[in-house]
Amino acid sequence: MNIALWITAGLLAAAALASGGAKVLLPKEKLSGKPGGEWAADSSDSFIKTLGVLEVLAAVGLILPAVLDIAPVLVPVTAVAWILLMIGAMITHLRYEGGYKFAVANAVYLLLAAFIAWGRFVLEPFA
Template identity: 35%
Template sequence: MNVAYWIVAGVLAVFNLYGGGVKVIRTREQLRPMMAWVDRTPMPAVRAIGSVEVLGGIGLILPPLTGIAPWLALAAAIGFVLLQLGATAVHLNLGDRRVALNLALVATAAVTGWLATSWL
């Protein structure tokens, strides 16, 4: 279970660290080609979502690695499930039916959360 957690959580963390970092650093014009929803979302909200993704990615790795408050890994995984369910709803409301990646991330975050319960 421990190895499985690190593999799944590592993939999810890297994905969210990159995606969140991009949202925090890049401008609306730079984000537009890969994220059409940024046109309808205020940039402070985009930056906040990116910050949540970065903090969640750190939360998946750092607490179990250090042994300090390992329950935060479970909280981060649950947060990612909620975040991606919200992202799926946003995509569908905008008429974008390409939500396979969001649903895969929901499943990955759910598995990560289940594996994180081994710390508790």
């Protein structure tokens, strides 16, 4: 189970890093022109950059505390925070035409985070 939790955390961290990095690095106009990015046109630059920074921090929080053995309880706490972020993302995507596809992807990320939270809080907590 420990290996499955590490793999899941790694995959979710990679997705969070890619998504957050795009929000931090890409201009709002380019981001809003991509499929699923329609919401960005209705959001401020600072909001988009803040979301990007939060996603990059989530990527770090899913891996680094356990690797460094410094407050490893932050891994499942980060997973719970990711769940909340994905709920907001699903609500946002569903407001736009065709957004259900992206809401489904967000639901998958939510389920991965729920597995990590459950696994690290209950099944295989860090000692």
